[in-house]
Amino acid sequence: MSDDEKRVDESVELPKSQDEVPQAPLEPGVIPPPSMHFASRFDGLSGIIAPLLTTLIAFLMGGLVVALTGKNPIKVYHAIWNGTGLNWFFHIGNHSARIPFSTTHMWFPWDTASISAQNLQQTLLLTSPIILTGLAVAFAFRCGMFNIGGQGQYFAGTIFAVWVGTSFSSLSPWVHIPLVLVIGALAGAAYAGIAGILKATVGAHEVISTIMLNWISIWVGSYLFGQGGPLQGSQASIPISNDIMESAKLPVFWGLKLLQGLSIGIFVAVAMLVVYWILINRTTLGFEVRAVGFNPEAARYGGISVARNYFLAMAISGSFAGLAGAVDITGWEYRIGENDIHANQIGFIGLAAALLGRNTALGVGLASLLFGALINGTSGRQLDPSIFRPELAGNLTTIIQGLVILFVGLNLGGVWVWLKRRRRA
Amino acid sequence: MAEAPLLELRGITKRFPGVLANDNVNFDLRSGEVHALLGENGAGKSTLMNILYGLYTPDDGEILLRGKPIELGSTRAAIEHGIGMVHQHFMLIPVMTVAENIVLATEPRRAGVLLDYDAARKRVRELSERYGLLVDPDARVDRISVGQQQRVEILKALYRGAEILILDEPTAVLTPQEAKELFEILSSLKSQGKSIIFISHKLNEVLEVADRITTLRRGVVVDTIPAAGATEESLARMMVGREVLLRVEKKPGHPGEPLLEVDDLTVIDDRGLETVRGVSFAVRGGEILGLAGVDANGQSELIDAIAGLRPVKSGRIVVDGHDLTHAKAKQALDAGIGHIPEDRHLRGLVLPFTLTENLALHAYRQPPNSKRGFLNLSAMTERARRLLKEFDVRGGTPTTPAAALSGGNQQKVVLAREIDGDPKVLIAAQPTRGLDVGAIEFVHGRLLEQRDAGRAIFLVSLELEEVLSLADRILVIYEGRIVGEFPPTATEEELGFAMTGGGRGEEAVA
Numbered sequence: 001m002s003d004d005e006k007r008v009d010e011s012v013e014l015p016k017s018q019d020e021v022p023q024a025p026l027e028p029g030v031i032p033p034p035s036m037h038f039a040s041r042f043d044g045l046s047g048i049i050a051p052l053l054t055t056l057i058a059f060l061m062g063g064l065v066v067a068l069t070g071k072n073p074i075k076v077y078h079a080i081w082n083g084t085g086l087n088w089f090f091h092i093g094n095h096s097a098r099i100p101f102s103t104t105h106m107w108f109p110w111d112t113a114s115i116s117a118q119n120l121q122q123t124l125l126l127t128s129p130i131i132l133t134g135l136a137v138a139f140a141f142r143c144g145m146f147n148i149g150g151q152g153q154y155f156a157g158t159i160f161a162v163w164v165g166t167s168f169s170s171l172s173p174w175v176h177i178p179l180v181l182v183i184g185a186l187a188g189a190a191y192a193g194i195a196g197i198l199k200a201t202v203g204a205h206e207v208i209s210t211i212m213l214n215w216i217s218i219w220v221g222s223y224l225f226g227q228g229g230p231l232q233g234s235q236a237s238i239p240i241s242n243d244i245m246e247s248a249k250l251p252v253f254w255g256l257k258l259l260q261g262l263s264i265g266i267f268v269a270v271a272m273l274v275v276y277w278i279l280i281n282r283t284t285l286g287f288e289v290r291a292v293g294f295n296p297e298a299a300r301y302g303g304i305s306v307a308r309n310y311f312l313a314m315a316i317s318g319s320f321a322g323l324a325g326a327v328d329i330t331g332w333e334y335r336i337g338e339n340d341i342h343a344n345q346i347g348f349i350g351l352a353a354a355l356l357g358r359n360t361a362l363g364v365g366l367a368s369l370l371f372g373a374l375i376n377g378t379s380g381r382q383l384d385p386s387i388f389r390p391e392l393a394g395n396l397t398t399i400i401q402g403l404v405i406l407f408v409g410l411n412l413g414g415v416w417v418w419l420k421r422r423r424r425a
Numbered sequence: 426m427a428e429a430p431l432l433e434l435r436g437i438t439k440r441f442p443g444v445l446a447n448d449n450v451n452f453d454l455r456s457g458e459v460h461a462l463l464g465e466n467g468a469g470k471s472t473l474m475n476i477l478y479g480l481y482t483p484d485d486g487e488i489l490l491r492g493k494p495i496e497l498g499s500t501r502a503a504i505e506h507g508i509g510m511v512h513q514h515f516m517l518i519p520v521m522t523v524a525e526n527i528v529l530a531t532e533p534r535r536a537g538v539l540l541d542y543d544a545a546r547k548r549v550r551e552l553s554e555r556y557g558l559l560v561d562p563d564a565r566v567d568r569i570s571v572g573q574q575q576r577v578e579i580l581k582a583l584y585r586g587a588e589i590l591i592l593d594e595p596t597a598v599l600t601p602q603e604a605k606e607l608f609e610i611l612s613s614l615k616s617q618g619k620s621i622i623f624i625s626h627k628l629n630e631v632l633e634v635a636d637r638i639t640t641l642r643r644g645v646v647v648d649t650i651p652a653a654g655a656t657e658e659s660l661a662r663m664m665v666g667r668e669v670l671l672r673v674e675k676k677p678g679h680p681g682e683p684l685l686e687v688d689d690l691t692v693i694d695d696r697g698l699e700t701v702r703g704v705s706f707a708v709r710g711g712e713i714l715g716l717a718g719v720d721a722n723g724q725s726e727l728i729d730a731i732a733g734l735r736p737v738k739s740g741r742i743v744v745d746g747h748d749l750t751h752a753k754a755k756q757a758l759d760a761g762i763g764h765i766p767e768d769r770h771l772r773g774l775v776l777p778f779t780l781t782e783n784l785a786l787h788a789y790r791q792p793p794n795s796k797r798g799f800l801n802l803s804a805m806t807e808r809a810r811r812l813l814k815e816f817d818v819r820g821g822t823p824t825t826p827a828a829a830l831s832g833g834n835q836q837k838v839v840l841a842r843e844i845d846g847d848p849k850v851l852i853a854a855q856p857t858r859g860l861d862v863g864a865i866e867f868v869h870g871r872l873l874e875q876r877d878a879g880r881a882i883f884l885v886s887l888e889l890e891e892v893l894s895l896a897d898r899i900l901v902i903y904e905g906r907i908v909g910e911f912p913p914t915a916t917e918e919e920l921g922f923a924m925t926g927g928g929r930g931e932e933a934v935a
């Protein structure tokens with residue numbers, strides 16, 4: 001019977017199972033509980049699949065919106081892509097580039113002075129603070145908390161960076177820059193620490209307290225930089241701070257400082273991704289934070305102080321966001337106005353980046369690049385108005401950001417695994 | 426024997442990636458019988474029943490109902506063929522009433538769209554009277570006991586016309602009293618012609634309730650035998666594949682100095698009530714002190730207080746001469762308290778953590794597992810590898826998440842961690858809850874071994890049998906007070922009497 005043949009065939013190839021092999025080598029004949037088949041598939045696939053699928057669907061739906069406005073989605077996306085500067089990597093040729101911070105030139109496969117190079121600089125300038133505010137969300141999340149306060153902590157860093165940056169007129173950059181960055185990070189840490197202490201002592205939910213702290217920071221900033229405010233600049237009629245001292249500005253290593261070239265802030269952000277990874281995965285602090293995040297009761301039983309970790313995790317989260325504010329001020333903004341405080345959304349974009357990046361270092365880095373590129377690519381400055389109206393294009397970013405958060409909530413990975421199970425069954 | 430079976434599973438094979446969950450399984454169910462499916466955790470019982478209920482499609486084999494092959498592609502098809510399943514974890518909607526839950530999906534309607542609640546209630550009442558499954562149709566499901574929720578599940582299956590009932594580990598969530606009532610319900614269902622498949626790994630239950638018993642081991646049917654004439658020993662041997670010590674063989678202990686002393690301890694619970702009231706006892710090195718009692722008589726709060734997880738209102742806790750009355754969990758650990766918690770999922774393990782991380786839940790602080798705040802992953806992994814081998818943890822490597830292990834292996838991980846911490850005092854709270862016979866034997870053996878190594882073991886269990894077979898001395902707790910001390914030669918009746926408050930004032934045996 002053909003059925004019998006089939007049985008033999010299948011039993012022959014059984015040990016090397018078709019497409020998925022359980023992660024743990026099993027003893028022959030030992031049957032793991034069903035949870036293991038499920039868990040192993042789920043972890044392996046949804047970890048990568050879900051964010052990719054989320055992004056893809058968000059772009060498809062964004063394209064649908066574009067089509068509804070009567071424009072060609074492919075053209076629009078192509079224009080956005082060019083606006084991001086990411087096309088720069090694909091234009092390889094014979095060029096010469098100046099080695100940063102020197103006068104020597106050397107051969108380089110890319111043109112460092114092209115329009116797309118300038119676009120890419122802007123994308124990376126935006127990516128840096130998004131990485132840092134993303135880490136602010138991710139770190140707290142690993143401790144089981146949802147830090148919505150990245151925006152407020154970012155402002156805390158911004159305010160102190162402006163204050164320290166505009167003070168001390170005769171400091172060496174070697175002192176002034178680290179001072180501004182450290183004070184900015186500490187300001188963010190202290191500000192988030194308030195929510196941490198409230199959570200640790202009286203159990204106040206961090207979502208509520210960080211949202212309230214956001215508003216406090218916005219109006220404090222508004223007062224400080226507004227008309228007659230203590231940090232308002234020397235021009236009495238304009239609600240903007242003074243520029244920070246030259247000694248507090250981050251060196252620009254690509255492009256011109258005047259044209260808002262790329263500062264070394266991006267390296268600070270990438271370094272923090274590494275710091276984050278090490279903290280979470282390789283330190284006793286990270287071990288405790290993760291234990292508390294997964295199961296506070298088991299952590300307590302293991303002799304770990306849950307309250308202490310709530311506070312520390314919030315403070316460390318806040319220091320990332322505070323650093324984001326300081327990096328923006330020292331990297332390209334140099335000053336801040338009352339209007340900027342009300343318009344800035346970096347903290348919330350960081351939230352989306354952390355969700356999409358699944359709170360891993362690599363994920364947050366890639367998701368931040370995605371959002372940095374999107375915001376830059378759809379900005380009025382980059383997008384050709386004849387292809388898509390930039391004021392609509394800006395909303396496209398918001399739409400995609402919103403869809404990402406929605407889909408992360410839906411957990412597409414779970415849906416995907418479920419569908420696959422159905423098909424196999 | 427002569428009549429054709431109502432249901433027959435022939436040559437069922439089901440593979441999961443890398444695993445053969447069911448290997449050529451034959452199983453049949455006769456009309457009006459209770460057929461028990463016995464096997465250890467992970468033996469393939471649930472897989473087989475999920476196939477019968479249409480949740481999985483078998484890779485091979487066929488299912489015959491009244492001699493005719495049937496296709497079960499979905500649970501709906503299974504229900505249409507009169508197969509109903511009561512899952513271990515109930516599938517009820519807590520905020521709906523009993524009647525609403527029972528008629529859900531096939532509810533009687535008025536005007537096509539409205540639920541005819543009166544008709545639903547009436548039908549539920551009829552069913553419930555007919556089968557002796559007493560429930561209040563108007564009660565909200567989240568306000569009734571677990572035992573009653575199970576009845577609702579059974580009624581739900583009957584309402585949908587089930588002739589064949591599959592009960593997946595039905596007693597796991599029940600109190601002994603509720604389990605007795607369930608067995609009465611089963612015999613009543615049987616007498617009305619229903620056929621029942623009873624899945625369990627508890628030997629005494631299977632012997633009590635089943636007509637025939639089929640034993641599965643590692644996906645293969647070992648044998649199908651009539652329950653009459655079978656013994657717990659013979660079933661255990663079939664299930665585990667070797668001789669199992671159902672009774673612990675224990676040499677007398679050699680108690681030394683008292684290592685844990687509790688003096689006039691009073692503890693309050695989360696609601697602010699005194700749940701431990703003036704408890705005093707001592708556990709000596711090299712002895713197992715058992716604490717017997719009905720659930721929620723202060724055992725949990727007492728353990729938590731000793732382990733530094735709950736503040737002490739008054740009294741004293743001394744471990745090997747050190748006062749730990751107001752110690753936190755970490756100080757308790759450092760002072761030499763090992764603690765196998767009663768709920769390994771809530772406390773004992775961080776389920777998404779790897780086995781390495783779980784095994785290091787206390788020891789991550791000490792070198793070589795960490796130095797100056799940095800983890801030493803290779804040392805941690807090395808330690809995990811050693812412990813997994815030493816404690817015979819199967820189905821996982823150091824990088825497997827704890828959630829992927831079976832209950833017995835998870836408990837071995839907890840046991841390994843607590844024993845490796847070299848505690849002076851080992852608190853074992855319900856150390857064998859939910860485990861099958863093989864794992865129970867292992868845990869009991871290890872506890873005795875630790876006793877003989879000179880540790881003081883404080884065993885808290887709701888299973889009288891466990892306390893009686895392991896402990897050197899037995900205390901009985903009732904409403905937060907120690908109401909008697911017994912030798913291990915005491916009978917279950919004596920202990921049971923004390924546990925329900927009758928033992929107070931009885932002469933304690935010193």
